[in-house]
Amino acid sequence: MEGYDVVVIGAGNGGLTASASLAQKGLNVLLLERHNIPGGCATSFCRGRFEFEVALHQLSGMGTSDKPGPLRLMLGSLGVLDDLEFVEMSDLYRVVVPDGLDVKLKADRSQVVEGLHRLFPQEREGIERFFDLCYRYANQMLAAFYFRDPDISRKKYPALYEYAFKNAKEVLDELFSDPLLKAVLSVYWGFLGLPPDRLAFPYLAMLFFTFIEFKPFHIRGGSQALSNAMVNKLLSNGGTVRFNCGVKRIIVENGAVQGIITQNGDQIPARYVVSNASQVSTYVELIDPEHVPGEALREMRGRSLSPSAFVVFMGFDREPGELGITDSTSFILSHTDITDLPYNQMRKLDINSDLMVLSCYDVADPQFSPQGACQVALVTLKFAEPWLRIPPTQYARAKYRCAEAMLSRVEEIYPDLRKHIEEIEVATPLTHMRYLGHPGGAIYGFEHHTKDALFFQPSRRSPIKGLYFASGWVGDAGFQTTLQSGASAAKGIIRELEHNGGTQ
C-alpha cells in the first residue's frame, strides 16, 4: 500500500487546515473522513429548498482586508480567501428577556458601552471598567504570549497576572451589582460551554475583544463553503482525500507512529498522523492500550466533557422581518442565575428556562436562503447523559417534546413563527454524537474551567512520536481556534522535519 508523509484523520476544521497547510508545503498528504462530506461541525445539510448551517453562529478573528484579524491572515496564507465571501455582522448580539429587557450590543466599543449606560445608568463606571479590562487583558495576553515577550513581569502585565486564573463571575461580581447586567454581559458562555462561575474569565475577555476588534462574520454559503474550499486547496496542492473512509487503528511501534489502518482494513504507512478525532477516541479507541503513554491518560483523566447541544433548525416561507426577526444573533434569557441553575439545566433532558440562542443568517445575508424565505438555528446546550438513558423506541418522542418546549419559548418573542415553518429538523446530543463521534456528543471538547484554560492544556504534539492533534480537544474550541489548531499542528510537523533535515 502506498505510503504518505502525513495521514490526517478527520476533515473537521483542524483536519482541514492541517492537511491543506501540509500539502501546500509539498508534503504527500492523505486526508480521511468517515462521512461523505467534509467539515465535521463546519457543514450543512439540505431539506426542501433550504441548506441549513449546522454550527457556525459568529466567526471570530476575521477582520477586514484593511485590518485583517489572525484568522483572515491564516486563510489568506492557505490561499482560500478568493473562493469565499465573508459577511460582516454589525452587532455582537441582542438579549431578549421574555416580557422584560430587550437590549442590543453593537460590535463597537464605544457604542456598546453607551448602549449599556442607557439601560443600566447606575452601573456606568463598572461598564467602562469591564470593557477596559477585557481589552487590557487581551492586549497583555497577546503581547506576552502571542508576540512572545522574552521578559514577562507583573509590572508590565498586571491584568494578566491578576485575572488569568479568575472565573468570569468573580470579575462580574467585582464590577457590577445588577444581576441582570451580569447575565447580559455573560451570555456568550453559550458559545464556550460553561456558565460564568465555572468559566475562565480570559475566554470571555478574549471573545469580547476579538468580536469588537475584528467583528463577527458569517460565510456566504455557510461553513460548508469554507470546508469545501479547504478540500479544494488540498487537492490542488497535490493532496489526496477519501470520504466514507473511517480509521480503525493508528499503528504505533516503539513509541512512534507507523501509519494507520482504515475501517476497510487497508493499511497505510505514514511518518506522521494528525488526529482531528477527539483526544479521547484517539487514545482509547484508535491506539492499542500498550502503546498509550500513561502520562497522556493521566492528563485526560483530569478533564471533563463539555456539553453537547439541542438544536432546532427551521426554514420559513417568510423573510426575517416579516417574522419579527431583526437580529442575526439573539440570546433568549429567562433568568439571571449565572451559577448552578444553568449548569443543572444543561444536565437535564427537558428544556424550560435554559439560555437559548437564535441565529438567523438571512438578516446579514439576504441571499442565504431562497428569496422570500429565511432560516433559523435555535440552540441550547445540553449534556448527552439523560439522552443515553432513553430507550430507543422513546427517542423520537423525547426529541419532539424538547423541540416543542423550545418552540413555545421562542413563540413568546416571535408569535408568528410556527405559522410559517416550511422545514424543520431537530438535532439532539445523540445526533452530535453520531456525526462528530465525540464522547457525550461534546461540541466544545473538554470543559474550560479555569484549571483547563490555555496554560494548562497539553501540547498538540503527543508523547507518541509522529502523532499530532488538531481539534478543539487539545486547545480551545470554536471555529477560529480549531481552524488555527490545524495550521499550528502543521507548523509543528514542518519544524520537526526541518530540524531532522529536509522534507523527504
Added chain:
Amino acid sequence: MTTKVIQEFDGYNDIIRDIEACRKYGVAYTFDKDSVDQYINRLHPPQLRLRVSDIIEETPSSKTLRLVSQDHYLPPFQAGQYIALVLEIGAIRTSRPYSISSAPNQTGYYDITVRRVEGGLVSSYLLDEVKRGDILESSGPAGNFYHSPLFHSRTMVCLAGGSGITPFMSMIREVVECGLDRTVYLLYGNKGLEDAIFHDVLHDISERFENIHYLPVIENPPDGYEGHAGLITGNLIAGTLGDLRDKTFYLCGPQEMYDFCIPEVEKLDVPARRIRKEVYGAPVSICDYPGWPQEIRADDVFTVEVHGTATVEARASEPLLVALEKKGIVVPSLCRSGECSMCRVKILSGKVFQPAGALVRKSDRQFGYVHSCVSYPLEDLEVLI
C-alpha cells in the same frame, strides 16, 4: 519559560491542586471504550442483516417481503421512512431504497413491498429470486418523509401513486394501532384496480375507523366500476375534503404523478409549506426532462475516467452511479434520488446533466460536486470518488 511565568499568576497554586486532584480521581475514559458507537448503533446501526421470514403476494405485480433481524435487533423508525437494501446481483453491487410498509409501533419485523418495474434489475431479483430464509443486507432506517408533530396538521391528506402507497400504509397502521389523534385522507391512484396494493386492508381499515378515509382512484377502470375514475385532480381533492384549511399534504409516487398532482394541489391555494413530497428515485426518462440538451441522445456513450483507478463507459440516459456500479465500482448510496448526498462525487472535467430538485449544497456546486445517482454524462468525464 511559560511555566515559570504563570507560577506567579494569582491563584496558581490553587489551580495546580485542583488539577492534581482531578487527574488522580477523575474520569476513566478507557472504561467507555467504544461506547459512542454502541449508543449510536441502537438508533443508527451502520448496516442491518435481515432474513426474509415471509413473502406475501399483494397483487399480480407486487409482493411484500417480511424482514426480521439476523442480529436480534431492528432499530425504531418513523412511519414513512425507508431502508436501502444493498444487493449483489451478478457482478453488480447496488442498493435500492424501500419505504417500510409495516407499523413503527413494532420492530419485530420490517415489511417492504416491492412492485415489478419493467426491465428492473432489482425488482425482478427481489420478486423472482429471493426466497424465504434468504439473508439481505440493508442500511438502517432513513429519510425525511414523516409526520412532524411540530408543524404538520393533525389532518393528513395523502396522495399516493402505485407503489408510493408503502409509506402511507405504515403511517395509517400507526394511526389506527396506536389510536393517534389524527385524521387521514388517502387518495390512491393506479392504472387498474388490480394494481392497487393493500386495497383490501385499506378498505377494511376505513370501514372500521372513522378517522381513516380511503379513496382509490383508477385511471382505466373496468366497465361498471363505481369508484373514482381518472386521475387525482384538484376538484376531486376539494370535493373529498371540503374545507382545505389546516391540512398537510403528503405525496408519494412516480414523477408523472408529481407533475400532475402538485399543480392541482397548488391550484387549491394550498401553501407550498403544507405540501410534503417523498423522493422517488431518478427520473425514468431523463431525455424528456426539461432542459435536457436536444443534441444528446439517450444511447450516446461517453467514457468516464475514475481518477487514479479505472475507465468505464456510460450511456447518457443512465445515472453516473449506475454506470459505475455496472463496472464493479462501488459508490455508497442511500436514497438514490438526489436527496441524501451519500453518492456525492467530484467532476474533475466534463459536463453532466442534473435534473432540478437534486439537493446539492451551494458550495458543492461551486466546487464541482454532484450527486451521482441523478447525474447524467453529456461529455467524456473525469471524476473523483
